[in-house]
Amino acid sequence: MNVMQAGIRKSLVIAAALVAVGAVTGCHKKASGIDPNALGPAPAAPAAAPTATITADPLAIDLGQSVILNWRTQNATTVTIDGIGDVSINGTQTVSPANSTNFHLTAKGDGGTTEANVRVTVRVPVAPTAPADADMGSEAAFHQNVQDVFFDYDSYDLRPDATASVSKAAAYLTAHPAIRVVIGGYCDDRGSAEYNLALGENRANAARTALIAAGIPASRLRVISYGKEKQFCTEENESCWQQNRRGQFSLDK
Amino acid sequence: MHRPKRTPASRPVLLYSFVALLFFLAGNVVSHAQEGFKTETSSGVSNIRIAVADFKPTSDDPQTSGFKHTFDATLFADLANAGIFDIVSKSLLPQSTPGAPAEIKLQQWADAPASAAMVAFGSFGVQGSRITCNGFLFDAKNLQYPQVLAKQYSEEATDDSARQIAHRFADEIIFRLSGGSQGIAESKIFYVKLSGGEKEIWQMDYDGANQHAITHLGTVSLSPRISPDNSRLAFSSLGREGFQIRMFSLVLNRMVNFSETGGTNLSPAWSPNGKDIAYSSSRTGDPEIWISDSNGGSTRRITSFRGPDVSPVFNPRTGSQIAWISGRTNLPQLYVMDIDGANVQRMTDGGYATSPSWSPNGQFLTFAWDRKYGPGAPGGQDIYVMEIATKRWIQLTHDGGRCDFPSWSPDGRHIVYANSPDGKATHMKIMTMLADGTQKRELTGAGADMPNWSWK
Structure with a gap:
């Protein structure tokens, strides 16, 4: 009796699986293709927005050591770095900050303005704490x-x-x-x-x-x-x- | 305490207990009448008149005389301390010194002035490095078959051995003549020894001999409690985080582990099966009674009431009840409960009650009580015994200064306690007495406190 019940259950499972496969296949066919009405006239191409990256090497220094900043921009006309001023659109510079600093680069171009940041951590030797x-x-x-x-x-x-x-x-x-x-x-x-x-x-x-x-x-x-x-x-x-x-x-x- | 008329000791003890109980019930109609119940010292068995002969020296070894003197004095004192004998004064004894059954003329001892019912005698000698001792107990009223007891001892020749042989022989005599209760001459007393600001745990024989240190912790150690099998000593000791329960193994002769916990941990007490320890712990911020196993594990809390709970002691007969001291109603009172914390019952009606000890037969509590406690109040802190079933009590010490920390002897006939005649803590000394308050004597000089009598 147990064997018979198991047999019935197995055939039911197989039937259900077949139905499921059929349903999935049907759906796929309906969803395929592109609606032509969705395609409108293309807008006028805008001026490309500037891109900017800035890196520092190394990212952490001891007080008195220096770090090399390296920045690259595209589509920018003026580039400034806070605390340094106007710089060339691509460049490197060696700096020696006295304490941990966020170097904030702003790149302006016809397409807008982009910012980039790098943080340089300066390890200041800690004075012995008071007793x-x-x-x-x-x-x-x-x-x-x-x-x-x-x-x-x-x-x-x-x-x-x-x-x-x-x-x-x-x-x-x-x-x-x-x-x-x-x-x-x-x-x-x-x-x-x-x-x-x-x-x-x-x-x-x-x-x-x-x-x-x-x-x-x-x-x-x-x-x-x-x-x-x-x-x-x-x-x-x-x-x-x-x-x-x-x-x-x-x-x- | 009045005593019943003296009767021969050979009759069953049970009958006398029953008779005493009848007298007791009949004589105490008023519930506040506090006289009349019987502690074991006065349970109806009369005192037996016993003569203790000096033992006969049997060797010329020069050590014999010194050791024999220790033996004779110890045996005499043990029998005198037992509380069940009427000891014949040595000045009344016959001149002879019998060393063996063939040498004793029993009639001499039975006749006046000795009028002894029992005679203890024997021989004592040192051969090489051994003590050889033969001890006899004869019934002076039974001339035909007088021998009650014959014992032979052979021990290393030391003064302590001579004392221990006397203790063992005394315990045999007491066992035979007391109606079956074990003697206590081999039992020990553990106590706190004061030295400057420090307190260490010390041990001595039941008669005050052989006093020596157990711990050398260099701090304040209190409340020594010996395990029922004499293998371990629990106590409480002051460390950086306050008082903790500590454990010393008398088998290994060193400290062994007992888990530390927060708060103040005090006054350990052994369950009669030696598996559990009840103590006061304030790990929750309020001192409550807790029970742990003997390593400090499986801890469970028993009481839960604001105020000090301290000094638990198990019912040594059943192990199923705990008596302890609680300040839940302000001044400390004596309470009894089941070991799961149920059936809390207050035993004292007022005053300042502390330091309970439960009698070996489970029927009595002894404790320290200042019945009129307060500034300028009359009276002082004395030792009391209470019958648990009726809450009737008797006072055992009177006007002798401050008394505290009573502890029952294993036979239930004696109580050891601490006493300070002028009330100063540094003048505390250890005393014993019979459980009816008679035969008080000092065991130590000043600077000893918190005695705890071993279970056997």
Whole structure:
């Protein structure tokens, strides 16, 4: 039964192919030939438009080296190159540009105007860039403008005073886009070491989130929690504990 | 904690547990009554009166006396520390020093003033470079067939060997007389040793002997956790990118790989099958509990709630639950959940709770808790034990300064913890106690923190 079905299907395919071939042949015959009505009287021949090419060899030089310009035009009466002036209609010239230049050739003739361009790249030795410090501002300026934020005990929410200093920090960081920052999360030495490391992470992240909200790209900010493993102050009183509950900003060098 | 009346130890433990449970149910109608449940130290088995004789020296080797002194002291201390014996004071013992079954006059030991129910004795000598030790345990109440245990040891002649032989013999005695629970004299404690601003991972025997460094990383390493088979040590270490989970192989004696990731990664905990590690990771910006395999792969996140989540610990009995600390409601509280993050249950009703450790039988959590936390509040951070099923708790330390990082012994009868009498972090030292809060003693001097007791 399968064999029989396959046989029927094959004969159908062959029939369809034959019909298709016949149709294509028919169309071809109809489309051939030129309609005589489409041919009108030929217009008067215009003056030939000018053509122009310009090349430079080599296309890229170091500062002080020279380059040969070579141009060819046809049907042109005047040829000018910007920066050089009128030149002959075909020619070569050696030039030594001080910086990368577009040589713009204009060819005018009876048939109109044509332009051609070539760009010569001049490699100017790059002066060593100023050290990154200049971009990043001084350490002192950083700490004056990007001040550490302090937290209430067992809290990682930014207080109003912290929000203000984060705004100031964000402005400074926006003005100095080269600066990258490490935000350290710190806790006072009460409580448990493991929990304080997690809390320090939340504190540093609160400062990071506020800076990102103020438009500082996340890629410039790095967070490390130190929990209570690194202390700023080791006395057992509230002013000391407050010193230790902080998000510390430092330059990520 | 009140104790039931003393009864002979040979009766089934199960019966006493059941009786204790009945007492417990009957005695705690008010849900806030916190006294009355039984930890394993007080589960109904009474203390057996045991006499530990100094062993008889059997050789003239000059080293014998020193090693034998170590052995005698260690064996006596192991049995005293076990928490299931009433040890006969050495001043009450008979004058004789029996070295073999033929040499002991058992009646002398059974009579007052020793009144021993059990006698441990034997011989100890050094021949050439070997220690040869024969240990016996006799039942002083059974004069006809007194022998309970006879063991022979032959080890290299070192002070450490003498101590290890004593530990092994003590564990045999404890195993026989404790109703079948394994002794802990061969177990180890891993901890953090402070030196200046650096913290390295150290190891010691369960009794504080043999303290030595494991890591030499020159940074701050915290939270050592030994794998159930004692082969690997997971911990957290401060690097340039913050804290990362690190892994040390005690078999290879070097660091092995554990995949690093972003954020702060803390407080690893082994699953009881040794295949998984739960830890706190802030790779998403908020510290959450994650589980990885023991190489740091196949990582999945378990919790998802703003605020610190840290210090996970598996239920060592089932491996299917995790207890951990969460600051989702501000101050850190103790929680329990399934290992897929379902069935979150809060265990503590307030205060500042940290550092859970799950008892080997799965029934209890021990943790550090400051119940009235805050500036100027009374009380301090102490060690508590909570029965998970009922959330009833008992307080194990009182007015001894700041306590933290309790960790159960493998037999569930002891808890090791860190204590600082004046609260200063640099004055932390490691202590042990029975799980009912009795028999507290120091294992280290100041400058040791975060103890973790091995699983066996």
